[in-house]
Amino acid sequence: MGKLNTGDSLYALVGPLGHATEIKKYGKVILIGGGVGIAEIYPVTKALKEAGNHITTILGARTKDLLILEKELKAVSDEFHTTTDDGSYGKKGFVTDVLQELLNHGPSTVDYGLIYAVGPIPMMKNVASATRDSKIKTIVSLNTLMVDATGMCGCCRVTIGGVVKFSCVDGPEFDASLIDWDELVKRNRIYESKEKHICNLTKS
Numbered sequence: 001m002g003k004l005n006t007g008d009s010l011y012a013l014v015g016p017l018g019h020a021t022e023i024k025k026y027g028k029v030i031l032i033g034g035g036v037g038i039a040e041i042y043p044v045t046k047a048l049k050e051a052g053n054h055i056t057t058i059l060g061a062r063t064k065d066l067l068i069l070e071k072e073l074k075a076v077s078d079e080f081h082t083t084t085d086d087g088s089y090g091k092k093g094f095v096t097d098v099l100q101e102l103l104n105h106g107p108s109t110v111d112y113g114l115i116y117a118v119g120p121i122p123m124m125k126n127v128a129s130a131t132r133d134s135k136i137k138t139i140v141s142l143n144t145l146m147v148d149a150t151g152m153c154g155c156c157r158v159t160i161g162g163v164v165k166f167s168c169v170d171g172p173e174f175d176a177s178l179i180d181w182d183e184l185v186k187r188n189r190i191y192e193s194k195e196k197h198i199c200n201l202t203k204s
């Protein structure tokens with residue numbers, strides 16, 4: 001597309017595929033963003049707030065400098081928490097520490113209608129473990145490997161409740177309790193050595 005000139009046209013364009021986030025009144029909602037996943041939860045948080053939900057937001061980053069959109073998300077949240085791995089800002093620790101506290105000590109856990117999380121796979125996996133027993137509906141948006149993003153290459157496949165799905169057309173959001181997390185972690189590491197090799201090449 002970068003090589004096209006003004007007035008040129010494409011034969012066809014597919015996308016965006018996948019399903020839109022279901023925005024409705026859930027009551028009390030917890031939104032969790034980790035790293036660049038914070039950017040992804042922002043429009044969802046805004047829309048859920050506009051739909052009349054009570055919003056609790058938990059943001060996490062490795063360090064203060066990597067924390068993004070704090071002001072914007074605070075403006076659409078009723079309750080707000082931040083964590084950093086190194087303790088340089090907010091609570092030292094992980095988003096799941098705060099989530100666990102809310103679930104253990106917050107106002108009745110059953111009040112939460114939805115927990116929505118986007119971030120690194122280990123973070124989303126831990127959110128899934130934290131909410132499994134509470135039976136609160138927990139949705140994550142997966143950042144699987146993708147090549148064509150049209151449902152043809154199979155690169156983004158995940159197992160959901162024992163059934164193979166493609167993140168690009170069936171997702172990217174899935175019920176966190178149904179995801180085969182161990183398989184997902186393994187699949188996302190398939191090209192790790194090549195990714196490191198390319199990183200090293202670009203550095204040298």
Ligand code: FES
Pocket residue numbers: 145146147148149150151152153154155156157166167168169
């Ligand atoms: S990215 Fe190829 S099938 Fe989803």
